[in-house]
Amino acid sequence: MSTIWFDPDDDPAELVKALEAEGYDVRVRREGFAGEEDSEDRSLVVTAEPFDEGVEALVDVYGGWLPGDERLPDVPPPGLPDGPMRLKDR
Template identity: 45%
Template sequence: MSVEIWFDERDDAEAFLEELQHEADVRRVGFAGEEDDEDHAWVVLLPAADEAVLDLADGHGGWAPETVSPPAVPVPVDLPRAPRRLKRAPGQAESR
C-alpha cells in the first residue's frame, strides 16, 4: 500500500525527497472545492513509510492524511417492549 505525503510548497517536497534520498514523483493535487491552482498542494507518493519517514516529512512541513476506517457495527440497543405509562391509573398513589 502506497503512502501519500502532502506539502504546501514544492520546495519543501523536493527538500524532503533529497534528505530521504529516494526517487519519487512530486505532483500537484487540489483539495475538494479549490478553484485556484496556486492553492493546490504538492503530493509525494512513496511505496511505504515508517515513523522515521513521517517525522522527516513533518520536519519539512509535510503531512500524511490519516486513513479512514469503516465505522464499527453499532451494538443493538435494548429497547423496552411496551410503551411507558406517563399517567397514573385511577386509584394509583403518587410515588416520590
C-alpha cells in the first residue's frame, strides 16, 4: 500500500470521493514531518487499497503527490518582482 500526500492547506476530499466511487478502500490521516509541533500544520495522507495505475491517474487529476515521484507539476513558476527590493530604514 502506498500513500498520497497533501500539503496542510490542500483538501483531498475530491480525490477521496473519486477513489471511493471507483471502489477503493480509502483512509485519510494527518502525519507530521520531523520537527513539526503544531498538529494543524501536519500533512494529510491518503491511503488507497489496492494501489494501482488507476489511483495514480486520479492523483494526477485531483492533486496530491506521491513519495519518489520525479514528475514536475504543470504549474508555471511564480513571477519575478517588477523592481529591486528595498530595505526599510532602521
